[in-house]
Amino acid sequence: METQASMDIQKLDSFKGVKRVTVEEYFTSGHRTCQGCESALVMKLMVKAAGPRTIVLGSTGCMYVANTTYYTTPWVVPWMHTQLGSSGSAGLGTAAGLKALMRKGKMKKEPINVIAFCGDGGGIDMGLSAISATLMHPQYNLLILCYDNESYANTDIQVSGASPWGANTTFSPPGKAHRIMHTRWKKNVAGMLAAGHPACRYVATVCASYALDMMNKVRKALSTGGPTFIHSLDPCPKGWDYDPMYSHELGELAIEAGIFPLYEVEEMKLKFYGKTKKIVEGRLKRRPVKDYLSRQGRFAHFTEEDIDYFQKKTDEMWEKWILPGVIPIQPEKDGGK
Amino acid sequence: MAAQTAGAAAAKATATPKSDDKEMLISGCEAIAHACRLADIDVVTAYPIRPYDTVMQMVSKMIADGDLDAEYIVAESEHSQFEIVKHASAVGARVFAGSSGVGWFYAFEALAVTAGLRLPVVAMVGNRALDDPGAFGCEHNDALAVRDLGWMLTWVETAQEAMDNALIAYRVAEDPHVFLPCAVSVDGAFLTHSQHLVKVPSKEKVDQFLKPYDRGSKLLHPDNPITIAPQVNEDWLIEIRKQNDEAMKRAQGVIVDAYKDFNRIFGRDHSPFLEEYMTEDADVVLVGQGTLAMPVKVTVRKLREQGKKVGFVRLKWFRPFPTDEIQQSLKRFKAVGVIDRDYSFGSPYSGGVLYTEVRSALYDLANRPLLHGFICGLGGREVTIEGVTEMSEILLKTKQTGKVDKQVAWIGVRE
Numbered sequence: 001m002e003t004q005a006s007m008d009i010q011k012l013d014s015f016k017g018v019k020r021v022t023v024e025e026y027f028t029s030g031h032r033t034c035q036g037c038e039s040a041l042v043m044k045l046m047v048k049a050a051g052p053r054t055i056v057l058g059s060t061g062c063m064y065v066a067n068t069t070y071y072t073t074p075w076v077v078p079w080m081h082t083q084l085g086s087s088g089s090a091g092l093g094t095a096a097g098l099k100a101l102m103r104k105g106k107m108k109k110e111p112i113n114v115i116a117f118c119g120d121g122g123g124i125d126m127g128l129s130a131i132s133a134t135l136m137h138p139q140y141n142l143l144i145l146c147y148d149n150e151s152y153a154n155t156d157i158q159v160s161g162a163s164p165w166g167a168n169t170t171f172s173p174p175g176k177a178h179r180i181m182h183t184r185w186k187k188n189v190a191g192m193l194a195a196g197h198p199a200c201r202y203v204a205t206v207c208a209s210y211a212l213d214m215m216n217k218v219r220k221a222l223s224t225g226g227p228t229f230i231h232s233l234d235p236c237p238k239g240w241d242y243d244p245m246y247s248h249e250l251g252e253l254a255i256e257a258g259i260f261p262l263y264e265v266e267e268m269k270l271k272f273y274g275k276t277k278k279i280v281e282g283r284l285k286r287r288p289v290k291d292y293l294s295r296q297g298r299f300a301h302f303t304e305e306d307i308d309y310f311q312k313k314t315d316e317m318w319e320k321w322i323l324p325g326v327i328p329i330q331p332e333k334d335g336g337k
Numbered sequence: 338m339a340a341q342t343a344g345a346a347a348a349k350a351t352a353t354p355k356s357d358d359k360e361m362l363i364s365g366c367e368a369i370a371h372a373c374r375l376a377d378i379d380v381v382t383a384y385p386i387r388p389y390d391t392v393m394q395m396v397s398k399m400i401a402d403g404d405l406d407a408e409y410i411v412a413e414s415e416h417s418q419f420e421i422v423k424h425a426s427a428v429g430a431r432v433f434a435g436s437s438g439v440g441w442f443y444a445f446e447a448l449a450v451t452a453g454l455r456l457p458v459v460a461m462v463g464n465r466a467l468d469d470p471g472a473f474g475c476e477h478n479d480a481l482a483v484r485d486l487g488w489m490l491t492w493v494e495t496a497q498e499a500m501d502n503a504l505i506a507y508r509v510a511e512d513p514h515v516f517l518p519c520a521v522s523v524d525g526a527f528l529t530h531s532q533h534l535v536k537v538p539s540k541e542k543v544d545q546f547l548k549p550y551d552r553g554s555k556l557l558h559p560d561n562p563i564t565i566a567p568q569v570n571e572d573w574l575i576e577i578r579k580q581n582d583e584a585m586k587r588a589q590g591v592i593v594d595a596y597k598d599f600n601r602i603f604g605r606d607h608s609p610f611l612e613e614y615m616t617e618d619a620d621v622v623l624v625g626q627g628t629l630a631m632p633v634k635v636t637v638r639k640l641r642e643q644g645k646k647v648g649f650v651r652l653k654w655f656r657p658f659p660t661d662e663i664q665q666s667l668k669r670f671k672a673v674g675v676i677d678r679d680y681s682f683g684s685p686y687s688g689g690v691l692y693t694e695v696r697s698a699l700y701d702l703a704n705r706p707l708l709h710g711f712i713c714g715l716g717g718r719e720v721t722i723e724g725v726t727e728m729s730e731i732l733l734k735t736k737q738t739g740k741v742d743k744q745v746a747w748i749g750v751r752e
Contacts, residue, residue: 053559057424069565078557080427081566082420083446089417093380093424094557096408100379100430104406106549107429112559130420256392 008111009141010053012219018212026052030074031067033119036244038234039063039119039147041208046115046145047077047213050222054113055098057082057090060128061119062145062154084122088130090226091116091142101138101210113144113222120162121152131193135227138199138313143221143228146189149236161187164259165313166306167298169239174301179286185313190231191326194265202228204264209251210274217264224266233260241297258286259314261325270326280324289314356604358427358536367527368496368535369435369461369521372503373405375543379430380408382418385474388525389463393435398441406453415440419447419458425558426456427565431550434458437525438465441479451518452487454566455584457510457550458518459503464627465525466716474717475525477626477679481655481690485515487581487589489519490655492626496533496613499523500606501599502653504547508595511550514587522655524678526717527628538603546602589657610659611666612651615641619648621732622667623693623711625676626652629720633676636725647729652691660698667695668702671736674709674728676720686710686744707735712746724749 026047029146033040047056056079058064060193064081068073082090095114101107118127123146131144141191152158152168158171159182168174172182194203202224214232221228235250237243242250254260255275262276278284289311292300302310321328362373364637369392373381376457380723383393399405408425412418415436422432425667436444441462451458462480466472489509493499499521506519524530557565569577596609615637616622623633630651640647650666652659667673675696677689684693692710699705711728727748735741 004601055428055557055559065568068564070567070573072571073564073567075564076562078555078559078562080424080425083450085416086420088449089420090424091419092410092417094428096380096410096421097425097428097432100406100408100425101428104377104379106379107558129413130417133417134402191575274410 009225010051010111010113010222011055012049012051012223014216014219015212020217021212022048022051023242024048024051024052026050026054026076027074030072032069033062033066034238034244036087036237037062038208038236038247039149040067042145042147042214042232042234043067043117045211046117046207046218047216050113050115052077052112054115055080056092057087057094057114057116059087059090059116059118059122060084061122062149063117063119065154082116085115085126085130086245087118087123087127087144088132088134090164091144092134092137092140094283095140095142111141117145118143119145120148120150121160122144124148124162124187125160131229132197134288135197135200135229136194138226140227141225143218143229143230145218145232147232149239150235150236151239153236153239159194162189165310166302168301169298179301179303180306188328190229191328193229195327199226200229201226202264202266204230205260205261205262206230206232206254207251207260208234209248209255210262220264220266227250239298242295246295250292253287253292253295256284256287257289257292257314258318258325259289259292263326270323272325276325279307279318287316340526352615356536358538361535362532363496363538364391364532365493365496365499365523366391366463366530367694369503369523370399371537372500374399375538375540375718376431376504376507376547378405378407378433380410380422380425381414381433382410382434382460383417383422384412384418386415386437387463388465388529389435389437389461389523391529392461392463396433396523398520405707411438415444416447419444420547422458423447423451423454423456425553426458427454429550429552429556429558431511432458433460435461435463436465438479439468442467442482443609443680445482448483448488449486452483453581455516455581456518457507457508457516458565459510460518461503462520462522463525463529464522472716473525475527475678476715476717477522477677477690478627480520480522481679483520484690487517487585488656489517491519491653492522492655493528493653494628494630494651496528497535498575499528500535500537501603501605504543505592507594509588509591510549512591513551513553515584515591516587517581517584522627535658542602547649554618571678585657589659592654592657596671610652610654610662612653613666614649614651616648616666618646618737619670620646621672621674621729622648622650622670623674623676623728623732624650624652624667624691626691627677627678629678629714632720632722634731635727636722636729639722640726640729645729645733647732655691658694658698661696663698664702666718667699667706668704671707672707672709672732674711674732676711676713676728678714680715688745692745707739707741708744709741710745711748712745719751
């Protein structure tokens with residue numbers, strides 16, 4: 001019985017230091033993303049890490065509409081659009097097609113990377129079902145990368161299941177009667193996918209503020225094989241309302257405040273890395289969330305009370321969750337008696 | 338009774354003196370599964386909904402038994418089912434999927450882009466009423482909903498035709514002059530689940546008819562690093578729509594050629610677009626699609642015994658719509674009645690979809706026949722001899738009076 005990908009996978013070793021990173025680019029000029037767009041950087045690093053023998057599928061979102069305008073394309077590798085909720089199915093269909101054709105001798109045998117990307121709207125809201133289904137198929141090699149800029153940024157910054165609590169978006173504007181229109185806490189997507197999909201051998205969270213780490217997680221995911229998932233937190237100047245020069249810094253602040261933990265789950269083994277690792281090991285104190293929130297216009301309507309609530313919810317992630325930052329289930333204190 | 342008669346008709350139509358065909362008693366769903374095996378499909382996706390899903394039970398067993406080598410994916414929804422095969426098709430795989438009723442509608446977004454992308458996905462629709470209220474029975478509104486999008490649509494009458502048209506569907510869809518998806522519509526229960534005698538040809542014969550799928554310069558592969566479906570907006574979309582329009586127009590000729598080859602290789606005598614039944618000297622004819630042909634043919638024979646000159650024209654391809662053939666055929670008759678196993682609420686004269694299309698196709702004729710629309714058999718209700726007799730009598734009366742009293746009538750509805 002076939003339990004895992006039998007087709008050879010590319011072995012992509014980690015880049016040992018920034019000077020060892022390959023110089024070739026596979027996402028180049030020809031796009032029209034915003035100044036300071038971190039997601040465009042994620043695309044560039046993602047495919048740089050994957051290399052030329054890669055097929056990329058892009059679901060609807062900023063990284064579709066702003067990247068590929070007919071008669072121009074930044075993609076040096078083959079690229080195809082897929083529907084908003086279809087990143088999982090696009091990756092699965094592509095991998096299955098290649099696999100069948102190579103096995104049946106209808107296509108030259110070689111390991112080809114398949115990467116399907118989605119934004120938070122496409123991946124964490126609409127496409128979650130298809131991503132979940134895809135992560136259940138051990139026999140297909142593909143990576144799903146979710147670039148999470150915490151709103152439907154392409155359609156005018158509307159609230160998504162990944163938008164942080166209380167954020168001002170065009171669908172959750174603060175008003176006189178209701179200061180907080182977005183009352184949902186951000187969905188814990190990487191934790192949920194890692195915990196619930198036994199066939200998925202690699203899940204990671206990344207932030208392009210740490211570019212080398214980010215590329216190496218992509219390389220590890222592709223080299224692990226089977227269906228894999230990466231969740232990237234991408235500061236968005238337009239949606240988060242800050243000066244485009246601070247994208248890198250805001251990514252760092254999200255990690256340092258413990259709002260977005262960096263970790264990988266490889267073969268069901270959890271490993272924190274970067275500054276998150278230091279936080280978990282007690283070598284770095286989490287910054288107050290206020291340092292992060294106060295830098296962004298989307299939280300400008302927050303009162304001290306709102307900031308305290310945000311801090312309390314963030315503290316819970318680290319102090320009360322059974323797996324701090326990853327799995328929120330808490331044992332009953334009295335042992336259920 | 339109905340199945341036996343259809344089986345006999347199919348056997349008669351397909352009888353060839355020296356044939357290595359294997360004769361099998363199988364349902365419409367099983368016949369399409371055999372077409373998938375013979376076409377050597379590469380990727381197939383399944384999701385359960387009645388009544389189409391028997392085809393996937395068959396296909397999965399063929400894979401389990403080693404009779405078919407394909408990636409078999411049970412998706413988590415029809416949307417994913419059709420997205421998966423769409424993307425497999427883009428990298429050069431021959432694919433198959435299918436659905437019924439609201440399941441087909443759940444896939445609607447994927448169906449739209451598959452046609453827009455010119456990907457030759459072949460699907461089976463086991464025609465089923467749309468919920469709500471829930472009903473398993475046959476209606477044609479599910480498949481008809483994609484009629485404007487660039488899907489080719491064919492309706493079949495027998496299990497033999499289901500298998501044959503599935504093979505023809507691959508041939509036409511994968512022709513580089515066409516590159517459009519094709520759905521084979523099989524009436525739910527009446528054909529999905531009733532058995533006919535089917536001549537199943539050898540793989541060698543099918544290979545003569547069906548060349549390997551070659552995506553050519555549109556192949557998504559690192560050796561051909563193209564960007565597919567970038568954002569076009571008002572700069573280019575209308576030109577791209579025009580290309581799809583031209584492809585659908587070309588499909589008409591490609592279908593005719595495919596039938597010529599098919600008949601030669603398999604020893605059949607299928608006509609591509611229309612089947613005419615007792616029309617030579619007919620005064621009035623009924624027009625319809627799918628399995629309602631059976632009760633209509635039986636009724637036509639009975640009426641002929643009474644000296645009433647009634648005939649029947651069965652439409653096999655709804656897209657591309659054979660406008661010329663319909664004109665040439667129907668202009669010969671005094672009155673024509675179009676039977677719809679579908680509805681189109683609020684349409685001209687509140688007629689069915691087929692009625693409206695036929696009416697439109699006849700408009701430019703100098704001598705148009707008088708036209709009636711009949712809506713019947715919805716939700717899988719039997720189209721009866723009484724019902725068809727009622728329709729025929731209306732047409733004969735119109736022929737006499739030379740005037741249509743009421744354009745559209747619902748037949749067999751309890752008052």
